[in-house]
Amino acid sequence: xxxxxxxxxxxxxxxxxxxxxxxxxxxxxxxxxxxxxxxxxxxxxxxxxxxxxxxxxxxxxxxxxxxxxxxxxxxxxxxxxxxxxxxxxxxxxxxxxxxxxxxxxxxxxxxxxxxxxxxxxxxxxxxxxxxxxxxxxxxxxxxxxxxxxxxxxxxxxxxxxxxxxxxxxxxxxxxxxxx
Numbered sequence: 001x002x003x004x005x006x007x008x009x010x011x012x013x014x015x016x017x018x019x020x021x022x023x024x025x026x027x028x029x030x031x032x033x034x035x036x037x038x039x040x041x042x043x044x045x046x047x048x049x050x051x052x053x054x055x056x057x058x059x060x061x062x063x064x065x066x067x068x069x070x071x072x073x074x075x076x077x078x079x080x081x082x083x084x085x086x087x088x089x090x091x092x093x094x095x096x097x098x099x100x101x102x103x104x105x106x107x108x109x110x111x112x113x114x115x116x117x118x119x120x121x122x123x124x125x126x127x128x129x130x131x132x133x134x135x136x137x138x139x140x141x142x143x144x145x146x147x148x149x150x151x152x153x154x155x156x157x158x159x160x161x162x163x164x165x166x167x168x169x170x171x172x173x174x175x176x177x178x179x
Contacts, residue, residue, distance in 0.1 A: 011098045011126060015133050027153050030139040031178030035115040037066045039137060041128050042120035042164065044071035044089060049164055053120060054086050056168060070109050072127045090127070099126040101134070110134045116141060116175065119152070120168055122160040141175070143167050154178075 038060060042053055050071070057067035069087040076091055094103035101107055110131060117137030121128045124147060132140055132151050142148065144157035156174060160167040 028138055030115045032175045035065050037114050039068050039114040039117040041070045041131055043125055044073040052165055095127055099130045111136055120164045122164055122167055141171055
């Protein structure tokens, strides 16, 4: 067993303990037609994909839906150019060694009463999973994977690995159908 695997197993154990102690809201299905506030969390790539996610946030705003965007990147030093202004960004410095939030902005995001929380990660990303798991959102949506069955209330299944734009389109499609 590698140190990374051990760290992940410890994280999952501690996360289950933390969740059992948190007073989580009652989960309920919510579609775009009823949503007033949506959180979107994703991994920052500083590319065209990020711009499409930001555009999604702006499109939701035209439908009178407040959209808070939160992006993870291990370090801002590794990104070229300036990070997007419309997105709250968190790095490894905002997390403890087990990927749990330690900064105020992350705790504020987690404690936000989103009607829907959308994760646009197509591969395992423990910092993002930690945010999703601890979130007080009423309805959590993301890509299907065996390791994240307990994270989401609604999962979209397909081969999305590296195709966050397709995942985003599919999630929005299904959220429009849900009443």
